[in-house]
Every structure is written in structure tokens, then in C-alpha cells.
Amino acid sequence: MLTPLDNFYFNKEEPIRGCLLTLRDLILKQDPRITTEWKYGMPFFYFKGKMYCYLWIHKKYGQPYIGMANGNKLDHPELLTEKRARMKILLTDPNKDLDVAMIESILQQALKLDSRD
Structure with a gap:
């Protein structure tokens, strides 16, 4: 049985599904301490217990x-x-x-903010 988190990705049509799954993988590979939770009806990513980022579709x-x-x-x-x-x-x-280098630079910039705490 799929979790709400799994359903978020797999209920989407291509190419949106593939894009979201790629973004998820890019986020998770930035640091092993990044975790995923189903919060506010969307996939939320946490770094060291603090909100880091989330994925959504622009209305x-x-x-x-x-x-x-x-x-x-x-x-x-x-x-x-x-x-x-x-x-x-x-x-x-x-x-x-996707501009992977640009996305990763933004994700890394955000990690550095959270690493100062």
C-alpha cells in the first residue's frame, strides 16, 4: 500500500512525475541528514530537524x-x-x-544557512 508521500509522486502525470522524482533525489543527495516527511499535505524535507524545503506544483x-x-x-x-x-x-x-548545477548550488546555499546553527 502506498503512503500519502508515495501517492504525491505517483498520482502525477508525466513529465511532472519524473521532474518531481528527480527533484526529490537531488534534494536527498545533498546531505545524508536530510529527511522527508509528509507535512501540510506535501513532501517536506528537513535538515537536522529544521524545515529545509518542500516540493509542490505552482497553481x-x-x-x-x-x-x-x-x-x-x-x-x-x-x-x-x-x-x-x-x-x-x-x-x-x-x-x-533541469539545470542540475544551479539547483544544487541553491540547495547547498540553503544547507550552509542551516549548518551555522
Whole structure:
């Protein structure tokens, strides 16, 4: 039986499913201390017990994105604030190749923030 976390990925149509699964794997490979939980009806990733990021689909654009929990402390031109105070998001186009180096640099920047604590 699939968990709600599994269902989140496997109930999506391609290419969104593949994009979300790739993003999940990219996030998890950044550090062995990153864990996944089903929180607020979405996959949330924690680093050392603190919110790190989450995956979701943008309502307006229909594209998967990584929401960065402390996005307000991150500075990267690809991160969007929209109407959020603390979070920033990184939209991805599931029909194009992901810019893995750019995604990993943002994820690493966020890890460095959480490593200072």
C-alpha cells in the first residue's frame, strides 16, 4: 500500500512525475541528514530537524517547484518571492532539462544557512 508521500509522486502525470522524482533525489543527495516527511499535505524535507524545503506544483503555471523554507535568506536570481514573506520558490519546467548545477548550488546555499546553527 502506498503512503500519502508515495501517492504525491505517483498520482502525477508525466513529465511532472519524473521532474518531481528527480527533484526529490537531488534534494536527498545533498546531505545524508536530510529527511522527508509528509507535512501540510506535501513532501517536506528537513535538515537536522529544521524545515529545509518542500516540493509542490505552482497553481498558476502548473509547474513543479522547490520551495525553500528560509528563502528570504537566500540570494539567487532564479528564486521567486511572489507573495511569501519567508519562502522563495524555484520553478522548474518539466518539459526541459533541469539545470542540475544551479539547483544544487541553491540547495547547498540553503544547507550552509542551516549548518551555522
